[in-house]
Amino acid sequence: MKKTNAMRILEQKKINYNMITYDNNDGKIDGMSVAKKIGKEPDVVYKTLVVKGNSKNIYVFIVPVNTELDLKKAAKAAGEKKVELVSVKDILKLTGYIRGGCSPIGMKKHYKTFIDLSALNIEKIIVSGGKIGIQIELEVDELAKVTGAEFVDIIK
Secondary structure, three states: OOOHHHHHHHHHHHOOOEEEOOOOOOOOOOOOHHHHOOOOOHHHHEEEEEEOOOOOOEEEEEEOOOOEEEEHHHHHHHHOEEEEOOHHHHHHHOOOOOOOOOOOOOEEEOEEEEHHHHHHOOEEEEEEEOOEEEEEEEEEHHHHHHHEEEEEOOOO
8 A cells, every 4th residue: 555645754754653544435525424434432543624714814624533622712822813624625725635535644735733632631632644434543642743743632
């Protein structure tokens, strides 16, 4: 299997990770379906959300798949008056990844990144590996280090 950009970056930085694959032929690529397919609890599987602030700056938020991003808390964390989710059609252009395969690691540009505080309660976190059908499991602090993320309260 061809390595994704996210995997290459982790290997380059000598960060250990486990690649987890799942069958996506049924089209179910939402976070809860992925957690079920890989046999993991939803509170260790996180989704990557891309938002745009009033300033037009882009931010990345990483939250558990069984939760919802609180846009007010997200705006506060980013120092913005208001933020909104980027439309699906703009994700590829901004990140280099597609919906369902958007990894917080190795985006086209480095965006200010935030991980929900709940991640501090787990040792390993699972995020998209950069391609639909591939997840990456790594230590929470390693994810924060490689993405330059801050831990903040950002879920409803």
